[in-house]
Amino acid sequence: MLSKIKKYITENTGILIRLDDIAENMNWDLMEKSESLFEKYQIKPILGVIPNNKDNDLLSYPKRENFWEQVRKWKDKGWEISMHGSTHVYDKKTKNDDYFGYGGDSEFCGHSLEIQTLKIKEGIKKFNDEKIEIRSFFAPNHTYDKNTLAALKNSGIKEIIDGYGLLPYTENGIKFIPQLFYKVLLLPFGIQSTAIHLNYWNEIDFDNFRNFLENNSDKIITYDHALEKINNDFSYELIKILVKKVLQTKRFLNFK
Ligand SMILES: [Zn+2]
Numbered sequence: 001m002l003s004k005i006k007k008y009i010t011e012n013t014g015i016l017i018r019l020d021d022i023a024e025n026m027n028w029d030l031m032e033k034s035e036s037l038f039e040k041y042q043i044k045p046i047l048g049v050i051p052n053n054k055d056n057d058l059l060s061y062p063k064r065e066n067f068w069e070q071v072r073k074w075k076d077k078g079w080e081i082s083m084h085g086s087t088h089v090y091d092k093k094t095k096n097d098d099y100f101g102y103g104g105d106s107e108f109c110g111h112s113l114e115i116q117t118l119k120i121k122e123g124i125k126k127f128n129d130e131k132i133e134i135r136s137f138f139a140p141n142h143t144y145d146k147n148t149l150a151a152l153k154n155s156g157i158k159e160i161i162d163g164y165g166l167l168p169y170t171e172n173g174i175k176f177i178p179q180l181f182y183k184v185l186l187l188p189f190g191i192q193s194t195a196i197h198l199n200y201w202n203e204i205d206f207d208n209f210r211n212f213l214e215n216n217s218d219k220i221i222t223y224d225h226a227l228e229k230i231n232n233d234f235s236y237e238l239i240k241i242l243v244k245k246v247l248q249t250k251r252f253l254n255f256k
Contacts, residue, residue, distance in 0.1 A: 009189050012229060014221035016177060016193040017045035018138075018161055020084060023053040024067040025060070030198040030206055037210055038079075041217040046161060046193070047074060048084030048138055051126035055088035055140075061199055068130040080223035081132055082161060085140040086123035099144040100163065101248060106143035108151075116151035124155055136223075138162050142179070149174055159227070164247060165240040166190030167231040177226045180247060184212045186219055191229045 019034070038045060049071060053059065064070060075081050090105035098109040108116050120137075127134050136159035137152055144162075149172055152158070163169070163176035168191055170176070178192040196209070213220070 012167060012191060012231075013187070013189050014191050014219050014225065014229075015184070015186055015216070016161070016191070016221055016223060016226045017043060017196065018048060018082075018179065018193040019045055019196045019198065020048045020138075021050060021058055021088070021197055021199055022047045022071075022084070023050040023058055023088075024065075025053065025058055025063045027198045027201070028062055028064055030201055033206060034198065034209075037213055041213050041220070043213065043217065043220050044078045044080065044222045046080040046082050046136075046223045047071075048082050048161075049127075049132075050084050050086075050088045051123040052087050058088060058199065068132070071130065071132055075132060078222075080136070081127075081134055082136040082138060083123050083127065083134050083157070084138055086119045088140050090141065094143050097145070098142075099146070099148070100142055101244075102142050104141050104143060107140050108148045109139075109143040109145040111147065113147040113150055116147045117154055120151045120155045120157070124157075135159055136161060138179075146172075161193050164244040165236065166192070166243060167236055168226055168229050169232055169236060169240065170230055175227060175230060177223075178243075180243070184209055186212075186216050191221065191226055193226070 050058070071081060085107045088107060090107055092106045092110035094103050094106050094109045096103040098106065108119065135157065137157050138161045139148065142162050153173060158173065159175045161177045161179060163178045164180070165178040166187070166189060168175060168177045179195050180192050182195055184194050184196070
């Protein structure tokens, strides 16, 4: 019995490395250093690529001219490419009425279905033009509403790397891979994703990341592996609600 439980926990514990804000303009020094780490430990991360970056904060970072060629190289290595917003420009404010109740600014939440569909289609068009296949999405600042989900589904995207819970789940016809923490943290049980922002990292953050990978490389999973772990049992519905309550309180208190 005990060995069965141990096996179950091992099979359902893992972390997907999600890198946010991948664009022409970014912290390329840390990206290159991260890439060497991923090579060393044979890690296949998921990259949140901004297709039409117009975010002034992000545009202040160094620009790489052959960016899309680089994205194709990453994809060829088996890394997962995800669409992270379209322009990454926040033009709406949520009043905690967004899908996950995080609040804050948004590129999508609060816009009509028509406008959101247009934004999503513009993003997809860029990937198509660059011959890069994508199947998933995550919104800047984690902010969605029902229209975002509808716009995504209308555009053929049915996977989101965001959400609460200890295991991936399906809701409203979308597969969600939960993203719980901003720090790289491995829980004793559960499958979820990180949200790493290399642009805001210093050398100490990177050293911590390297140590984490060194000690936990066997727990790092691929995107396909995370999708295989979708669980919609009733007990997980309860866990999802509990995790949501705890995290909303934590985020409210600003313990990122
Ligand atoms: Zn972002």
